[in-house]
Amino acid sequence: MFSYYFDPTYVLVIIAFLLTLFASMGVKSTFSKYNDVRSSRGITAASAARQILDANGLQNIRIEHVSGDLTDHYSPNENVIRLSDSTYNSTSVAAIGVAAHECGHAVQHQVGYVPIKIRNGIVPIVNVCNMLSMPIFIIGLILGLGRLAMVGAILFGAVLVFQLVTLPTEINASRRAMKTLESMYLLEGDELTGARKTLTAAAMTYVAAVASTALQFLRLVLLANRRRD
Template structure:
């Protein structure tokens, strides 16, 4: 019963955080950047200021689809960020470049996270199927092997969610420090806005990790109960 309350609670918190993040992004997307730089220009400058010249900046479709891809060394920015000349665009663009800086400086948590990607990809593909079928088999035939595989796969993705946290926090830290020293966010209002936007973006990762943990506990409890 406690797990159910946790699942419901984390679901409600997740919706609140997602809503707050979208509202914050919208708010700071409407706050012009005094420097007048676009997100793409901010990204280019941050990369060059960190002596990174082999990373491409490209525009990708969608909203809030921004990410850094270490495999092909690209900073991928959504159209609103790529072309935007707002505080939000600068914050997101510099955050993604923060990942590129992590990559260039061999940041340990990013390396660990990247090393996990192959096994996480496999776990992500099988987790839903193994849990769904595994639960039915456990209930109707007391066969637990598939449920055990599902819980193991879920454990891998949960660990990955938590390893992502220091990577994201550090990228935001690098972004905010650079925005300040490079004088991209000219005023305190602009800098505070960038910080607020990135704070709520980080909160979405925190909630996702906690949600993954609670889900793991739910299925682990179910598995242990079936083994009794």
């Protein structure tokens, strides 16, 4: 009786969940470890970010404090980098690494980094596809219309495309951050190692997100194909 009702594609959901969970735990653990390591120069992450931006001619970009932990982000439309509670006033190598990473995104926009242009360009399309995908998919399943369900699955695939484009922008921002931290002597020696490990752990969350979405996409396709059969 159990085997009759059990959907084997749930295995993909479980794998996706575990990948995301382990990546999230990894970045929190790594950040926590290197958040206890103070930079020898004693500068705050906000100050480091200001120096990096000014050195790249980005004096027009503001730095603001935002609530939460690891909610740091760069908003190109508002010309502002927002650093979280765990980052803004911290002098740790982890916080400075995170701040430098966000500055890396600002520099990407300044130099016209192609992947970030593509990512920004497809955002409206991805938002529409994401909004429509699951309703169309579910209606297709309920009505037994495999082709309609497949349309929903394909629309969901736009999310995967977006994440695939996002991945290189995140990796590149981290590379820019590490080069800048070293060239401007904001961190040195083992401090750079700590910042690099923090950013690598953060990058793994994006890798996990891509893998998770790919598994979800595969599941939707399998379910839609089952209806078509």
